[in-house]
Amino acid sequence: MGAGPTPRTEVDFGGRVAVPGDALWGAQTQRAIEAFTISDLRMPRPHIRALGSLKRAAARANADLGVLDALDAPVVDAIVAAAGEVADGLLDDHFRIDVFQTGSGTDTHMNANEVIANRANQLLGVPLGTRHPVHPHDHVNRGQSSNDVTPTVVHLTAQAAISHRLVPAFSHLASALRATAAATDDVVKPGRTHLQDAVPIRLGQEFSGHAGQVERSIVRFRSAQQGLAEVALGGTAVGTGLNTHPEFAGRVVAALAAEFDVELHETRNHFQAQNNLDAVVFASGALRTAATSLLKIADDVRWMSSGPRAGLGEIEVPGLSMGSSIMPGKTNPVVAEAVCQVAAKVAGNDATIALAGGRGNFELTVMSPVVAYCLLESIDLLAGAATVFADTCISGIRATAAGPAAVERSLMTVTALSPRIGYDAAAAVAAEARSTGRTIREVARERTGLGEDELLALLDPQRMVGPRVRPDRTRERS
Numbered sequence: 001m002g003a004g005p006t007p008r009t010e011v012d013f014g015g016r017v018a019v020p021g022d023a024l025w026g027a028q029t030q031r032a033i034e035a036f037t038i039s040d041l042r043m044p045r046p047h048i049r050a051l052g053s054l055k056r057a058a059a060r061a062n063a064d065l066g067v068l069d070a071l072d073a074p075v076v077d078a079i080v081a082a083a084g085e086v087a088d089g090l091l092d093d094h095f096r097i098d099v100f101q102t103g104s105g106t107d108t109h110m111n112a113n114e115v116i117a118n119r120a121n122q123l124l125g126v127p128l129g130t131r132h133p134v135h136p137h138d139h140v141n142r143g144q145s146s147n148d149v150t151p152t153v154v155h156l157t158a159q160a161a162i163s164h165r166l167v168p169a170f171s172h173l174a175s176a177l178r179a180t181a182a183a184t185d186d187v188v189k190p191g192r193t194h195l196q197d198a199v200p201i202r203l204g205q206e207f208s209g210h211a212g213q214v215e216r217s218i219v220r221f222r223s224a225q226q227g228l229a230e231v232a233l234g235g236t237a238v239g240t241g242l243n244t245h246p247e248f249a250g251r252v253v254a255a256l257a258a259e260f261d262v263e264l265h266e267t268r269n270h271f272q273a274q275n276n277l278d279a280v281v282f283a284s285g286a287l288r289t290a291a292t293s294l295l296k297i298a299d300d301v302r303w304m305s306s307g308p309r310a311g312l313g314e315i316e317v318p319g320l321s322m323g324s325s326i327m328p329g330k331t332n333p334v335v336a337e338a339v340c341q342v343a344a345k346v347a348g349n350d351a352t353i354a355l356a357g358g359r360g361n362f363e364l365t366v367m368s369p370v371v372a373y374c375l376l377e378s379i380d381l382l383a384g385a386a387t388v389f390a391d392t393c394i395s396g397i398r399a400t401a402a403g404p405a406a407v408e409r410s411l412m413t414v415t416a417l418s419p420r421i422g423y424d425a426a427a428a429v430a431a432e433a434r435s436t437g438r439t440i441r442e443v444a445r446e447r448t449g450l451g452e453d454e455l456l457a458l459l460d461p462q463r464m465v466g467p468r469v470r471p472d473r474t475r476e477r478s
Contacts (some may be wrong), residue, residue, distance in 0.1 A: 008129050019129065024094040024122075026114035026129065026136065036098035043369065044107050044376045046157040048095050050256075051112040052086030054153060054233075055140055057255035058248070059083060062142050065245045075133050076125065079140060082119035091115055097130035099373045101290075103366025105150035113140045131145035143244035145236040147364055152233040152253075154372045159228045159262040161379040162221050169383035170290070171181060177297075178391035180204075180397050188461040189314055189403025190410040197412045202462045203314070203399055209299045216388075217290035220338055222398050224286040226280030229263040235270030238363040277365050280375060281357035287378045288350035294385060295343035298336040299391065307332050307402075314403040318396035335393040342385040407461050408460035414440045416458050421448050 006020045012027035019030045059079040062068040062341055068076060087093050113136035118132040121127075134140065144197040185204025192198050227386040234249025236242050249266045257264035267273040276381045307313030323332035352374050356367030407413065411430050417440075425448070433443045444450060450458070457463070 008360070010129050015332045019167050022128075023393050024091060024115040024128065025096075025111055026131075027109040028219040029097065029107070029114050032097045036101045036107070038098050038100040038106055041099040041373065042097070043095065044157075044373060044427070045092065046161060046376055047153060047372055048112070048318070049087050049089065049155045050153045050160075050260075051109070051149075052088070052116070053256060053259055054086060054149060054156075054252065055112060055116055056083035056189060057259075058142070058144060059140070060255070061251040062245070064165070065247060066253070067142055067245055067248070071133065071139065075139075076122070078120035078123045079116060079134055081123060082116045084139075085119060086112060086116060091119065099369050101369055102146075103368060104146045104364060105153075105368045105372070109141075109146040109149055110136070112268040113137065116140045120449055127331060133471040143236070143248045144233075147237050147440045148232040148235040148239075148270070150368045150372075151274060151277070152231040154280060154368060154375065155228045155231045156256055156260060156262070156264060158280070158375055158379065159264065160260045161267065161376060161383075162225055162228075162245050162283075163262050165383040166386075167218055167221055169386040170214050170221070172472060173386040173390040174211050174214040174218070174392065176394040177214060181207035181211060184397075184399045186393065187261045187399045187403055188465055190406050190412070197410045198409050199412050199415045200410065200464045202465045203403060205465065206300070212296065212449035213293040214290075217286070217293055220286040220289055223265065224279075227282055229265060230267045230273065230279065231264055232267060232270060232273035234266050235274050239270035239274050241270065241373050271363070275360065275363050275365070276349060277353075277360070277371060280371055280376040281354055284350045284353040284375060285377065286288060287375075287382060288347055290382055291343040291346035291350075291378075294339050294382070294389070297328060298343070298389065301397070302340075305336075308400075312402065313400055314406075316398045316400060317393055320392060333393070335389075339385045339389050342381045346378045346381055351379045390399060404461075408439055408441070411440060413459055413461070413464070414444070416464055416465045417444060417448065417450075418448070420454075420458060467477070 006021045008021050010017050010019050011028040012031075014031065017030050019027060021024065021389075035448040059068070059076055063071075063076045095108070095111055097107045097111055102182075117131065117136035117140050118128050120140075121130060121132070124133065150266075163410070168214050183204075185202055185244060187203040188200050189203055190197050191201035219324075231253060233253055234241055234244060236244050250293040253264050255267050271389045301315070302315060304312055304314045305317045308316070317333050317336070318330035320334055321331075323330040323334070353371050356371045357365070359365065359367050411434055414430045414433070415425045417429065421429075428448055429440060429443050432447070436443070441455060444455060444459075445452070448455075
């Protein structure tokens with residue numbers, strides 16, 4: 001959008017302000033655009049969508065309650081239509097305020113009020129900037145405050161993103177891990193603790209453990225959503241509900257819950273809903289935990305696929321691209337590396353959110369915009385990483401012969417002899433095998449006096465690895 005041929009002059013509490021002639025925003029937004037030039041970050045599209053949807057629902061509720069009875073039906077319809085255009089993304093060019101702004105999100109909130117008022121007046125054939133018949137404060141913002149609207153939008157957008165993007169993505173990843181577990185459940189390989197040999201395990205069991213991590217992340221997301229479902233709308237400035245109809249919030253929240261297909265309800269304690277960001281901090285903690293799980297899984301994939309000849313080489317992952325500009329034929333676990341980077345970014349966002357959650361005084365927290373940005377970014381990154389990880393890495397994993405071949409060389413198969421010959425004798429067998437380079441079977445045959453049949457039974461890797469992979473009850477509940 002261009003600056004317009006002739007700027008218009010608007011007047012607000014601070015005096016005269018020059019606004020681009022074709023801009024739908026007004027004086028207060030213009031002041032914020034000029035004041036906050038810290039970054040090129042802008043509030044995310046879901047945040048603007050939710051603002052538009054809230055304003056649309058607010059206009060309808062106020063009209064139904066008789067609060068906007070001074071306005072005739074065409075005016076209310078114009079507000080509803082303008083707010084709908086904001087929700088649908090048709091007016092995104094008119095939202096230009098930096099994420100780093102007033103801590104309550106007032107600047108972006110006023111941006112929405114001004115854009116909707118100007119667009120409504122434009123639809124009614126009135127010149128921009130006239131503030132009549134639709135006024136940004138008196139009509140679009142009726143019964144609301146930035147202090148209850150902003151946290152409501154933060155909760156709403158997180159609820160929707162978790163329900164419709166994050167949970168499906170993690171469910172998809174869990175299914176891919178379960179499928180890989182089933183496909184590799186006959187492959188016995190050395191277990192490892194402390195990056196050292198441990199007793200044997202099936203590759204399928206390892207992947208079932210990874211699937212269980214992801215499934216439990218979904219359970220944690222659901223728990224976080226219980227807090228996010230409680231919203232602050234109706235408390236206005238400090239939680240007292242001054243200047244709003246007692247039925248206003250309930251009607252708006254019900255409309256938003258239906259539109260976004262999420263659980264949402266007005267808080268029973270507006271003072272706690274507005275004086276902290278605890279529900280968001282908790283949700284971010286669930287995201288950080290999920291990121292940590294992805295980091296662990298991706299790192300295990302990197303280790304198991306290391307090599308292919310000078311590392312473990314127990315699995316092969318799809319080669320998506322050449323891995324080196326100088327070493328011909330080299331491939332790398334690039335998707336796993338990308339997932340690890342996402343995990344690091346989410347952890348950083350969580351640190352930001354945790355710090356922001358503690359920076360508020362009395363009736364208001366003052367870092368809501370950056371919290372809104374980081375929370376939605378983390379959800380989006382995790383959902384994207386889980387989807388790509390499932391589709392381009394986990395689903396293409398193939399077991400090699402390296403794992404089974406290493407079982408016979410593993411020293412910790414001696415653990416199966418311990419109940420029969422005792423811990424100390426078993427330790428001596430392991431020590432000799434390690435010092436001589438021989439296998440446990442070879443040394444035990446000489447030192448223990450056990451017959452060949454008994455040794456064969458005791459050192460059978462299949463006997464050591466327990467039952468087959470079974471469905472996880474946590475998965476069923478999630």
